[in-house]
Amino acid sequence: GAGCAETPDDAGAFRAFGASLAAQNRLAEAADALGRAAALDPRNPLVHNDHGGLLHDLDRLDAAEAAYRRALACDPDFAPALGNLGTCLQAQGRLDEAAMVLERAVACAPDDAAAHSNLGTVREAVGRIDDAIAAFARAVALAPADAEFHSHLGNALLEAARLDEALAAHDHAAALAPGSAMVHNNRALALKEKGRGAEAEAACRHAIALDPALAEPHANLGNFLYERGYIDEARAAYDRAIDLADAAGRRAPIGPFFYLQLATDPARHRRIALSWSKAIAAAAPAPITARTRADKGARDRRLRIGYVSADFRAHAVAQTIGDAFRQHDRDRFEIIAYAYGPDDGSDYRGRIAASVDRFTDIAGLSDATAARRIAEDGIDILVDLNGFTQGTRLEIHAQRPAPVQVTGIGYPGTTGAPFFDYLIVDPVLIPPDDERFYTERIVRLPHFYMPSDRAFERACPATTRAAEGLPDEAMIFASFHQPSRIEPVIFAA
Numbered sequence: 001g002a003g004c005a006e007t008p009d010d011a012g013a014f015r016a017f018g019a020s021l022a023a024q025n026r027l028a029e030a031a032d033a034l035g036r037a038a039a040l041d042p043r044n045p046l047v048h049n050d051h052g053g054l055l056h057d058l059d060r061l062d063a064a065e066a067a068y069r070r071a072l073a074c075d076p077d078f079a080p081a082l083g084n085l086g087t088c089l090q091a092q093g094r095l096d097e098a099a100m101v102l103e104r105a106v107a108c109a110p111d112d113a114a115a116h117s118n119l120g121t122v123r124e125a126v127g128r129i130d131d132a133i134a135a136f137a138r139a140v141a142l143a144p145a146d147a148e149f150h151s152h153l154g155n156a157l158l159e160a161a162r163l164d165e166a167l168a169a170h171d172h173a174a175a176l177a178p179g180s181a182m183v184h185n186n187r188a189l190a191l192k193e194k195g196r197g198a199e200a201e202a203a204c205r206h207a208i209a210l211d212p213a214l215a216e217p218h219a220n221l222g223n224f225l226y227e228r229g230y231i232d233e234a235r236a237a238y239d240r241a242i243d244l245a246d247a248a249g250r251r252a253p254i255g256p257f258f259y260l261q262l263a264t265d266p267a268r269h270r271r272i273a274l275s276w277s278k279a280i281a282a283a284a285p286a287p288i289t290a291r292t293r294a295d296k297g298a299r300d301r302r303l304r305i306g307y308v309s310a311d312f313r314a315h316a317v318a319q320t321i322g323d324a325f326r327q328h329d330r331d332r333f334e335i336i337a338y339a340y341g342p343d344d345g346s347d348y349r350g351r352i353a354a355s356v357d358r359f360t361d362i363a364g365l366s367d368a369t370a371a372r373r374i375a376e377d378g379i380d381i382l383v384d385l386n387g388f389t390q391g392t393r394l395e396i397h398a399q400r401p402a403p404v405q406v407t408g409i410g411y412p413g414t415t416g417a418p419f420f421d422y423l424i425v426d427p428v429l430i431p432p433d434d435e436r437f438y439t440e441r442i443v444r445l446p447h448f449y450m451p452s453d454r455a456f457e458r459a460c461p462a463t464t465r466a467a468e469g470l471p472d473e474a475m476i477f478a479s480f481h482q483p484s485r486i487e488p489v490i491f492a493a
Contacts (some may be wrong), residue, residue, distance in 0.1 A: 001468035011041035013049070022054060030054050037066070045071040049081040049144060056088055061282075064088050083118055087489045092120050093283030093367075093395070097120045106135075113143035117152055124156055140169075147177035158190050166190045181211035187243050188220060200224060215244040219253035231488070235262055246271055251279040255387040259415045263483050266437040273416030274439070276388065277398075281419065284398035286370040286374045302334040306379040306402065307356075309410070310341035310391030317385055318348040319404075319411050323453040326355040338362050340370065341391055371399035380404065384420070387411020407440065409450060414438040423451050 017201075018033035034051035041047050052067030065088050071081035080106035089098035090174055102119040111114050120135030136153035154169030169185035177183050188203035201224045207217035222237035229465070238254050245252045252272040259272055307325070311317035328335050336358045343349060343361065353359035360377075362370040374382060382402035386392040389410050397405055398419050407415055408424030415423075416439050423440035426449040435442050465472055479486060 002178060011037045011044070011047065014040065015047060018050070018054070026056050027054055031058060031060075038070070041068075043074050045074040045078045045081060047443060048074065049078065049082075049084060050086070052081070052084055058093075061088055061092050067094075073279035077108045079105050079112060082108060083112075083115050084435060087118055089126055090125065091283070093285070095122055095126045111142060112359040113139040113146065113149060114413065116142065117149050120152060120156065124159070129156060130161045130367065133160060145176060147173040147180060147183055150176065151183050154190060155186055163190065163194050167194055181207040181214045181217060183219060184210065185214070185217045187219070192224065197224065197228075213244055213248075215241045215248070215250065215253050217242065222254070231262075235347045238262070239265070239268065242268055242272055245275065251275045256413060256416075256464055257411065258392075270416060270439070271355055273388070273414050275354075275416075277394070277415055280394050281398045281417070284395045285371070287400040287419075288371055302330075302332055304336065304338045304378055304380045304381045305333045305379070306338055306374055307385060308338040308340070308374075308382060308393075308396065310339075310389075310393070311385065311387035311410065312337060312339040312352050312359075313341055313349050313350070314346040314468060315341075318346075318352060318394065319453055320450050321385065321409055321453070322348055322352050322355070324451040325352060327451075330357075336379065337362060338370070338374065340365075340393055340396075367395040368399065371401040373395050374401040381406060383408070385410045387413065408441075412449075414440060 008027055014033045014037035018030045020032060021027075021030035025151035031051065031054040034054055035048065038044075038047045038185045048067050048071035052064045052071065054056060055061075055064035055067055056159045058446070065085065068085035069087060071078055075081075082101055084106055086098045086102035088103060089095075099122050102115070102122055106112070107116045116135045116139040120132045120139065121133060123129075133153065133156045136149060136156055137147075139149040140153055140188075150169050151171035153432065154166045154173060157163075157166035157169055158484060160166075167190040169189075170183070170190045173180075173183045174187050184203050184207040188200045188207065191197075191200035191203055201221065203431045204217050204221045204224060207214065208221065211217075218237050218241035222234045222241060225231075225237060225476070228232035238259065242254060242259075252275045256273045256276055260270055286331065305319075305328075309317060325335055325337070336351060336355045338360050338364045339349075340361075342363070349421050350451045360373070362373060365373065370393070379402040381404045382397065384394070384397055384405070384407040386394070387407055387410055388394075394415070394417065397417070400419055404422075405415075405420050406424060407420045407424045408422075411431055414437060418439070420440050422443045423438060424443050424445065426445050426447065430438065430442060432446075465476075470476055
């Protein structure tokens with residue numbers, strides 16, 4: 001610090017001071033020092049890139065992106081800044097942009113193994129698995145002694161169901177880095193897919209022994225135990241994984257929907273949902289500027305309600321809510337359905353399309369484009385019917401395309417999301433004492449939160465207990481749920 005005071009116009013002094021602070025993990029102060037160095041030496045791409053790296057470490061992604069772009073303004077082919085900008089864009093969820101930038105990074109530095117690995121990561125994120133495998137394989141060829149690149153290649157091969165090659169890559173990684181917990185964790189997944197369950201569990205436990213503070217091996221051990229029916233032990237492993245991820249400020253390695261079915265601690269479930277919604281909000285495009293009803297002429301028209309779902313098809317949500325659209329008071333409300341799930345051509349989808357004022361298929365639109373479409377439609381209240389269930393696209397709601405946003409029906413737990421204002425429930429679904437575990441404001445319908453589509457009721461042919469092989473006097477229980485939902489609390493009841 002004293003050296004910088006003596007030479008307040010010396011970019012090199014500030015850069016050295018920043019490096020010293022960074023080595024002490026004083027990242028915010030280091031970023032300030034590098035920012036001063038960059039201002040004093042604005043044509044030096046290396047300084048801007050280093051500044052961006054510190055901002056990136058501080059999770060100040062917009063500022064980091066700007067710094068990387070200043071580096072590239074000095075030298076458009078500066079490969080380190082291209083690689084860093086690509087990973088920064090990926091962290092923001094801007095995967096297509098990230099892929100383009102990382103392609104440039106590889107072109108500018110074709111012998112840089114890390115550049116190929118970064119490109120492989122973003123290709124994998126957008127589902128280009130074969131291209132990802134090619135990029136990781138190139139990284140391995142350039143740096144065959146780097147265990148991380150072998151591990152990335154193994155993960156991509158596993159996703160492509162090339163199991164023998166995947167396990168070979170993970171075996172190679174483990175041989176190169178026998179003390180790496182994450183390498184052994186990834187190898188455990190490959191062993192599991194190969195049907196070598198005992199070895200998979202042993203690899204997972206070895207990863208935990210190497211690094212007890214790493215969340216992922218605990219979560220995977222929970223999966224292994226759960227699949228073998230050791231529910232209490234699995235729950236303990238999951239809870240440990242959640243606590244570790246929470247302590248590290250990372251997204252929980254267990255999904256909120258799966259954890260909800262374990263009927264466990266509601267406070268911990270809230271934390272899981274918060275961690276997932278925070279990650280979604282961080283990766284989503286910037287929120288759309290909030291609109292007032294007046295600026296869309298809403299005072300002179302019906303209230304415009306949009307329903308968004310992946311399940312406007314032969315699915316329980318459509319079977320449940322289909323008739324509710326027809327029941328809306330059309331003198332007061334205009335109903336628009338937004339579908340981003342598959343069109344299965346079912347009667348359910350057709351009936352919903354016929355019962356709303358407008359049915360819009362947004363399956364082919366990006367999250368940003370879909371959100372803009374909803375905003376341009378002037379939606380006053382946007383209702384999500386998915387929550388954290390399969391196929392969800394909460395990234396659309398994270399952009400705040402409507403001034404009031406509601407969730408319910410498809411997912412009865414909290415989303416933990418700041419972009420939902422209300423959750424629709426009933427007097428039973430959430431006990432009053434549990435409201436503190438929900439981030440949304442609770443709206444209780446008077447009877448039952450889930451509507452029923454009576455149009456699809458079918459008359460059952462008359463029968464007798466004897467004809468069905470049932471005793472005359474006993475109470476008969478029937479459940480048409482997935483078995484995973486009949487967990488110990490429900491079974492005991």
